Amino acid sequence: MNGLWSQPVMIVLKHLWRSYRMSLLIYTLIFFVVFMGINVMTNSNIIASGGGSAEEIWKGASMSPKIYLLVIGILLTPVSLAGFVSNGLTRRHFIAGAGLFIAAMSLIFAIIIPACYELGKIVFGALGVAWEQGQSLFGNSAEYFFLFLSYFGSGWLIGTLFYKFNWKAAIVLAALAYTPTVLAEMLLGSEGLGEWLLDWTGIGAPAAAIRYVTLLLAAAAVFLLNKALLSRVAIRRKMIM
Amino acid sequence: MTLSIEVNGLRLNYGPFRALDEVSFKLEGGKIYGLLGKNGSGKTSLLSVLASYRRQSGGEVRFGGEAPFENAAVMRQVCFIQENGHMSEGLSVRDALRLASDCWPNWDEALAERLTRHFELPARKRIQTLSRGMKSALGVTVGLASRAPVTIFDEAYLGMDAPSRYFFYDELLKGYMEHPRTLILSTHLIEEVESLFEEVLILDKGKLMLHEETDSLRQRGLTITGTADKVDAFAEGLTVLGSQRLGGMKSVTVFGELNEERLGRARAEQLELGPVSLQDLFVHLTTSKGDVR
Numbered sequence: 001m002n003g004l005w006s007q008p009v010m011i012v013l014k015h016l017w018r019s020y021r022m023s024l025l026i027y028t029l030i031f032f033v034v035f036m037g038i039n040v041m042t043n044s045n046i047i048a049s050g051g052g053s054a055e056e057i058w059k060g061a062s063m064s065p066k067i068y069l070l071v072i073g074i075l076l077t078p079v080s081l082a083g084f085v086s087n088g089l090t091r092r093h094f095i096a097g098a099g100l101f102i103a104a105m106s107l108i109f110a111i112i113i114p115a116c117y118e119l120g121k122i123v124f125g126a127l128g129v130a131w132e133q134g135q136s137l138f139g140n141s142a143e144y145f146f147l148f149l150s151y152f153g154s155g156w157l158i159g160t161l162f163y164k165f166n167w168k169a170a171i172v173l174a175a176l177a178y179t180p181t182v183l184a185e186m187l188l189g190s191e192g193l194g195e196w197l198l199d200w201t202g203i204g205a206p207a208a209a210i211r212y213v214t215l216l217l218a219a220a221a222v223f224l225l226n227k228a229l230l231s232r233v234a235i236r237r238k239m240i241m
Numbered sequence: 242m243t244l245s246i247e248v249n250g251l252r253l254n255y256g257p258f259r260a261l262d263e264v265s266f267k268l269e270g271g272k273i274y275g276l277l278g279k280n281g282s283g284k285t286s287l288l289s290v291l292a293s294y295r296r297q298s299g300g301e302v303r304f305g306g307e308a309p310f311e312n313a314a315v316m317r318q319v320c321f322i323q324e325n326g327h328m329s330e331g332l333s334v335r336d337a338l339r340l341a342s343d344c345w346p347n348w349d350e351a352l353a354e355r356l357t358r359h360f361e362l363p364a365r366k367r368i369q370t371l372s373r374g375m376k377s378a379l380g381v382t383v384g385l386a387s388r389a390p391v392t393i394f395d396e397a398y399l400g401m402d403a404p405s406r407y408f409f410y411d412e413l414l415k416g417y418m419e420h421p422r423t424l425i426l427s428t429h430l431i432e433e434v435e436s437l438f439e440e441v442l443i444l445d446k447g448k449l450m451l452h453e454e455t456d457s458l459r460q461r462g463l464t465i466t467g468t469a470d471k472v473d474a475f476a477e478g479l480t481v482l483g484s485q486r487l488g489g490m491k492s493v494t495v496f497g498e499l500n501e502e503r504l505g506r507a508r509a510e511q512l513e514l515g516p517v518s519l520q521d522l523f524v525h526l527t528t529s530k531g532d533v534r
Contacts, residue, residue, distance in 0.1 A: 086326065
């Protein structure tokens with residue numbers, strides 16, 4: 001057993017990817033089809049667009065991947081930890097592999113969202129359907145990455161809390177696990193919750209570098225908390241106590 | 242490659258409940274051990290600590306001199322298979338085997354393929370859709386093919402039908418002869434596997450009641466067969482574990498070694514002496530005094 005992919009951490013990463021790749025593919029397809037459908041219907045005035053352009057609809061649709069990643073994050077520890085440890089890997093290997101997986105999936109989604117938008121343009125162009133030309137969303141990839149990372153990280157922490165503690169304690173502690181998502185929405189969410197939070201707290205939008213560093217620190221805190229919670233956790237079959 | 246296991250004063254608590262209480266033993270590498278005990282005696286708790294599924298509350302565990310918990314070098318040499326396993330239920334059989342082949346350093350792919358074919362494990366099916374027997378078959382396939390220096394089966398084959406279980410026993414022994422390793426079998430199907438055990442450990446109420454070579458343990462009991470009146474007279478004063486009667490003939494199982502005088506008397510009275518089953522001894526040893534049959 002030689003090479004990078006035979007290292008325990010990379011085995012975890014590889015097998016987590018293998019476990020979730022099909023769901024990622026199906027999710028992306030459904031997401032793309034639904035987005036196209038919404039645009040067709042708003043273009044045909046079947047449903048009201050509310051004045052939003054395709055670009056705005058697409059940006060608004062990023063809520064869906066956030067929830068998808070939050071859910072995958074919640075499942076990560078309860079569904080996968082025991083499988084790796086029962087195959088002779090340590091909890092530390094799982095934590096490191098899961099951390100890499102979260103970063104990789106967040107990155108993939110940060111690329112998929114603008115890529116699907118560009119693909120939508122091409123498909124509509126080929127079909128001769130009118131498409132309001134907005135700017136490329138690739139410029140928003142960094143924001144998307146940190147948003148997805150925060151949601152995924154919160155989900156992971158929630159799942160770990162339910163695995164480690166009984167459900168009553170986990171419900172209480174899970175409220176704290178949402179901190180990274182709230183922070184990300186405050187610092188990056190350009191509409192909806194983020195806007196409201198910024199107004200409500202009276203904080204002006206900080207510079208991009210500060211926002212990204214803050215969210216990186218939040219992601220690191222999530223990682224360290226998971227590490228602390230899981231490093232001695234007992235392996236058991238029941239997903240939630 | 243074999244690995245010795247040393248356990249000293251092991252304790253495991255679940256809240257206020259003590260599941261393991263000052264358990265100590267030493268297992269030489271390269272032997273087959275039977276771990277016996279009634280339900281709730283602490284067998285799975287002990288094996289969970291050995292496999293680093295749980296951290297002990299007190300005491301010491303050493304594999305080849307090293308503590309196993311979160312020790313990457315030790316954990317990759319200890320394969321623990323339970324009946325329902327710990328594989329993600331959403332994984333397909335193929336993915337579960339791929340994960341195992343990536344993780345176990347001595348993985349025997351040819352053996353895994355042969356066992357998969359024999360048990361007719363459907364590669365594409367998800368684990369959650371498999372029958373209990375199929376899940377057990379997947380577990381023993383991983384356990385056998387892992388070739389881990391320490392391999393532990395905790396009731397891993399209970400869900401399998403009898404032909405599959407006997408196939409498993411054959412494969413276990415064959416693999417053990419070809420690649421000696423330390424095997425620990427925890428089971429309630431004692432009669433089926435007792436011939437495999439070289440040493441037996443019996444746990445009772447969280448304590449190690451006995452650790453002995455199987456042959457010497459068997460010598461602690463005897464079956465005595467003959468005419469009912471002679472057998473009854475001979476067995477007087479001995480600890481009788483059980484008896485069977487057919488017409489005028491009777492057979493009793495007794496616990497305790499017989500001295501030369503008693504053995505001579507048995508021969509003189511033309512009583513037949515035979516070995517006692519491990520199961521009978523186990524039942525006797527783990528039955529509280531008020532429950533003696």
